[in-house]
Amino acid sequence: MKVSRLFTMMVIATVFGVAVWQSWYELVRLDWIKGPTRAAWQLPDRVIAELDLKPGAVVADLGAGEGYFTFLLSKAVGRNGRVYAVDVEDRIVGNLEMRVQVKDAINVGVIHGELADPRLPDNTMDLVFLCNTYHHIESRSVYFKRLKQDLKKGGRVAVIDMRDDVTGLGSLFVDEGHWTSWADLLGEMEIAGYTLEQRFDFLPVQNFAIFRAND
Ligand SMILES: C[S@@+](CC[C@H](N)C(=O)[O-])C[C@H]1O[C@@H](n2cnc3c(N)ncnc32)[C@H](O)[C@@H]1O
Numbered sequence: 001m002k003v004s005r006l007f008t009m010m011v012i013a014t015v016f017g018v019a020v021w022q023s024w025y026e027l028v029r030l031d032w033i034k035g036p037t038r039a040a041w042q043l044p045d046r047v048i049a050e051l052d053l054k055p056g057a058v059v060a061d062l063g064a065g066e067g068y069f070t071f072l073l074s075k076a077v078g079r080n081g082r083v084y085a086v087d088v089e090d091r092i093v094g095n096l097e098m099r100v101q102v103k104d105a106i107n108v109g110v111i112h113g114e115l116a117d118p119r120l121p122d123n124t125m126d127l128v129f130l131c132n133t134y135h136h137i138e139s140r141s142v143y144f145k146r147l148k149q150d151l152k153k154g155g156r157v158a159v160i161d162m163r164d165d166v167t168g169l170g171s172l173f174v175d176e177g178h179w180t181s182w183a184d185l186l187g188e189m190e191i192a193g194y195t196l197e198q199r200f201d202f203l204p205v206q207n208f209a210i211f212r213a214n215d
Contacts (some may be wrong), residue, residue, distance in 0.1 A: 012145050014036055038068070041173060046070050049129075050200055051158055051210075052148075056080040057126040061148070063087060063133025064110075066151060067099050073129065074105045084120055086113040116143060116202045120150040127156045134161040135180045145190035148213045157194060161210045182207055 055078040061070045064085035073083045087093050093112045100108045113119050162179035196210035
């Protein structure tokens with residue numbers, strides 16, 4: 001076999017091998033993150049308990065996605081409470097509406113938000129909750145400053161977002177760039193007019209903090 005032919009075959013085999021490896025890696029990783037094992041690192045029951053929601057509370061799940069936390073929040077606030085599940089993507093909003101119907105979650109309302117405004121009712125929220133959404137939001141200090149008008153007086157904002165300093169195996173769960181550093185989170189929320197109330201360290205790959213709106 002000619003050397004040039006052998007070389008060409010080796011290049012093709014290498015490119016093919018890398019493509020297969022990358023697809024497999026992405027598949028496994030996405031499956032871990034979105035699949036049933038999420039509960040092992042997301043610890044949703046502990047998260048909900050730490051939010052300390054009273055029955056009847058009004059909560060927004062901002063960037064609700066598939067509704068991972070929406071229905072847990074719905075259970076936590078009870079039938080006299082209300083959950084606004086907000087997202088900005090048409091397809092996601094459609095899926096959420098379907099899930100709400102299927103689960104007969106009568107205390108959940110789905111809102112098609114805008115990038116710079118979740119379109120929540122004014123002066124209504126006891127808590128606005130975000131999981132893995134904070135880093136998607138642009139001009140965050142401006143966004144959260146405006147959001148204060150949707151909160152009741154002294155309302156809270158709970159943020160869970162991927163950390164930027166995860167190393168080792170934990171980094172498998174974190175998509176490059178889809179994170180917020182602790183310094184950015186704290187600084188931006190302070191500029192927006194919030195005070196850090198609680199910071200939790202039980203989540204292995206995410207920051208989790210609760211802020212209260214300043215008067
Ligand atoms: C990574 S997903 C997180 C979904 C869900 N919170 C969870 O933990 O499974 C981020 C979601 O935020 C939504 N999103 C992005 N920018 C947004 C914005 N400005 N306002 C509301 N939702 C937004 C996306 O459409 C997406 O569904």
